[in-house]
Amino acid sequence: MIEPGTPIRAQQPRLALRTACIATAAVMAASSVLVPAAQAQESAPRGGGVPIIRDAETEQLLRDYARPILKVAGLAKQNVKVVIINDTQFNAFVMDGRHIFVNAGALMDTKTPNEMIGILAHETGHLAGGHLMRMRERLAAAQTQTIVAMLLGIGAMVATARSGGGVGIGGAMAPAEAIRRSLLAYARTQEDQADHAAVKFLTETHQSAKGLIDAFKRLSNESLFATQGANPYLQTHPFPQDRVATLETIAHASPYYNVKDPAALQLRHDLVRAKLFGFLDRPDTVARRYPMTDTSLPARYARAIATYRHSNMASALAQIDGLIQSEPNNPYFRELKGQVLLEGGKPALAVGPLRRAVQLAPDPALIEIMLAQAINASPDGTKHADEVVRLLRSAMTQEQDTPAIYAQLAIAYARKGDLAQADLASAKAAFYRGDRKNAEMLASRAKTRFPVGSPAWIQADDIVSAKPKPN
Ligand SMILES: [Zn+2]
Incomplete structure (x- = not known):
């Protein structure tokens, strides 16, 4: 069963909609300094990294949303990759x-592709404007963790505790407040710039900025009624009253203001939202959001996933078969069937649906990994070892x-x-899991099996010398 926040386990990966941890040095380093929107939510990077969601369908949709925007932005x-964070709050x-980091909650909250594309256009505006670097320069000047923490909304107490407890809060408050205001004013300027850039990118791609405005309006309305804690997105994207009005004025000037999303794209959006609700929400919430009277594909998708999470495999499979009948060429319905069978202990039965899903999906890397896993776990897996290697080499690209x-x-x-390649692969698996000790041991053994100086020997040697990345 997939639960929010469950980190991926290397030996038994939860593939289709699965969670993982980004723990790369780059991300962790970035998360320890303030950037305009890397925020103070509870799920922010802490120790083990950011819990992320890997899912072929959701990632494909976000790539399709982002590609034209990034292109006109010159990026x-x-x-640039869109990464989905396993968090149901909007951010x-x-x-x-x-x-570009997008919380699952942002997808779950946006009603149309246009809203999500608008949010992506705004974030692209931050990227294109180089806001990160400039904000970091300002922060370098400000220096103290207390100020950074206050700006993030964590609170001075936490920061003081973290920095060793020696800093008196009272004395630091006055200058900190002045700097905080100056940084917030700077952040607001960046928000205005990102809004303007977003409208420009949307207009250049013949799309409307109406969705962005709708999403912003909803967010600021919700925050008016929020009983505890401000929405993390609003904390990171300062939201003065006149911002929406300014945005509306420039958005209305676009000849594309009234352009609607194509129906097929709206359906993909609704299916992805249904999937996220199905996987991440409580079953009773799913039942309320998608009642049995709703016979649409997204509603059936969400219910099938919730049923599967309830461990009712037979009923889930019957529902998924119904979905496949309605859309035989949808790769993700086949993938879900494969996932349910694989995780239900029937890997041999999972192979067929997964093979079909790989054929149908535009970018099947994640499904190829699951198929390889299903074949390996099948009784006749040994016979298909060559196919497994081929699938994984393809996924590796x-x-x-x-x-x-x-x-x-x-x-x-x-x-x-092939024990040499087996050792090298095991060493890489350990390396990417963060298990340096086993990685080094296995890589040392792999080195003895390859000719000295061969490409595989060099890869093993890289792991032994604990360079940041093998390959
Ligand atoms: Zn922003």
Whole structure:
């Protein structure tokens, strides 16, 4: 069963909608300094990294939303990735210039593709404006963790405790408040710039900024009635009263203001939202949101997933078969069937639906990993070891640092009798899991099996010398 916040386990990965931890040095480093929107929510990076969601369908949708926007923003070649954070609160932010982070809650809250695309356009505005670097420079000047923490809304007490407890709060308050105001004013300027950039990007891609305005209006209305704690997005994106009015004026000037999302895209959006609700919400909430009287595809999708999470495999499979009948060419219904069977202990039965899902999906890397896992776990897995290697090599072109790839690859190579490659793959699996000790041990053993100086030997040697990344 997939629960919010469950970190991925390397040996038994939860694939389709699964969670993982980003613990890369870059992200962790970025998260320890303030950036305009890397925020003070409870789920913010702490120790083990950010809990993220990996899901082929959701990622594909966000890529399709972001691609045209990034292109007109001049960021097509920067390989900017949209990362989904396992958090049901609305938030979206940028951290390091290469990622746009979107909470699952932002997708769950946006009613149309246009709203989500608007949010992405705004975040792209921050990226294109180089706001991160400039904010960091300002922070470097401000320096103290107390001020950063106050700006983040964590509270001075926490920061004092973290910085060793020696800093008196009273004495630091007055200058801190002045600096906080100056930084907030600076952040507001950045928000205005990002809004303007968003409208420009949306207009250049012949899309409306109406969704962005609708999302902002809803957020600020909700915050008026919030009983405890402000919405994290509003904390990170200062929201003066006149901001929406300014945005509306420039948005209305666009000839594309009344453009509607294509119906097919709206359906994809609704399916992704249904999937996230199905996986992340309580079953009774899912039942209320998607009552049996709602026979739409998204409602049936959400109910099938909630049923599966209830461990009622037979009923879930019957519902998923119904979905496949309605849309035989939807790769993600097949993927879900494969996932239910695989996690239900029937890997051999999962292989068929997953093979079909791989054929149908535009970017099947994550599904290829699950298929490899299903084949490896099947009674006749040994016979198909070559197919497993092929699948994982293909997945690797997109997912270089996913431990599950190397764990499954090690099994297939061992079955083929290639112990050198099996050791190297096991070493990489350990390395990407963060298990440096085993990684080094396995890589040292792999080195003895390859000709000295060969490409595989060099990869093993990189792990032994604990360079940041093998490959
Ligand atoms: Zn912003």
